[in-house]
Amino acid sequence: MEVAKYLSRIGFTGSAVQPSLELLRSVHICHLLSVPFEDLTVHSGGEVRLDLQLIYDKIVNKRRGGFCYENNALFFWLLTHLGFHVTCLKTTNNITEMYGPPFDHLILLVTVEGRRWLCDVGFGPSGFSDPLSLDTEGLQEEGHRVYRIRTSQEMHFLEWQEENRGKDGDWTEIYKFTLSSRCLEDFTEMCQYHQSSPSSIFFCKSFCTLLRPSGRLTYIGHRLITVTFPSEATGGKLESTTIELKDEEIPAVLAEKFGIVLSSPLIPKDDPITPPAVRY
Template sequence: MDVQKYLARIGCSGPCPPTLDTLRYVHLNHVLTVPFENLTIHTGGRVRLELPLLYEKIVSMRRGGFCFENNGLFSWLLSKLGFDVTILSAQVRNRFTGVYGPPFDHFLMMVKLDGHRWLCDVGFGSGFQLPLSLETDSAQVQSHGVYRLRSQGNFIFMEMNSDTEPEGSYCWRELYKFTLEPRERDDFKPMCDYHQTSASSLFFCKSLCSLILPSGRITIMGRKLIVTSLPTKDEQYTTKTTEDLSDEEITEILREKFGIVLQSPLTPKDVEIVPPPPIY
């Protein structure tokens, strides 16, 4: 890995010692510059998890990826910067079916720094922007939402506030659950294959490309452009607009808004997901 080239890809400059400030800096810049996308699957290609291939795709070709790619490469960067990184496995709650996926459904990581544990995740479409503290179950407020890590039995649930009541209380929505058991990169290869071939996978059923913006989020799903805007000081709630796109408009927006130029034709896809058997 050319660390400096990777840092330049995500807009980071200057010395990056293994400190909390650096961890927050590179985490935020990564989610603001590297799209969450699965377009390889829908251009006739296959996602592979070898680190040199991930580096070539995301850094050299300026593409994005889904969790196995973005977090797989980002965990390597953190290790190269001198951080103590532990790879973790999570099960995602499908927002369309409400069902949790199987183990190794999601790749994320824990960083231990000065006796404190931090959850890092730059590969989840509607995830947090800055590392979350694993030392508290209290609400953690960030620019794009309010998050918490709630322990229950053997699992820790990552939850996001889905609405704000006038009194300021929170309505929590579960996004995924995980344990702190250390995992290896190769553990995720079967699930990476599953997500490219299963009718129960979001990534097989829907082509998507999404990026966090300072003002909200921009997403292409199938042939639809979805723009989410954070509330201004005079507004209380997030707003969302949806627009149908032609093939030419998709290509143009991918280039202008996401910096992505595909090497093969994209076949936009947005079909119903077949719910898998419940997993507890």
């Protein structure tokens, strides 16, 4: 496992000699723009295992992506080797509008230059591009979105708005977490859950999504969705187009749009997600 090869994989060309907030922000966005958030292993006859060497080989050598445990575990490895102080945290997310079991998402707390930052390169369309400050409950704007981290006793809630920025609009909870340190092995049971449970998006839907400078490209089931962020060219509006795909078209789309070539046939899937029986 080589740091230089990882940095090359994500297209980072700056200086990585000294840990700094600038370096943290740079490698965070580089990872998001280069490494897809995807679960294609689950739908092509494979199994995701929480082994750093396997994850490195998949993402760096084979130029694949992964879901949260893979992306954030490898990003943790990179940051520690770049000299950052990093802590793994567990979350409970709100994808089905009901919180699922604990440990269903892995995020990172990074301390640099005397401040604490939330990093997450494994959450897909609802995720943030730049690290978010954990030392404020104020608004943190990123392009057309605004985030905040609300605190209630020991629990922290990551929330966002896509409209009514800076006003008293509705906030959407993304996930909740505490600051208790965890290790990668703590997520093993939930890694299996996400590959077998009808309450997990990873089991119910074959997908691959990648952030782009002007928007996001997402494959899911038999669809290819292109989202363009608001700009002068779009009249300040979010634009989205969807193309329906046939089975035989999907491998070429994955190769051309995401740089992914699977070693086994993909079984496309886009089933409804069953909400968990218990709200955690």
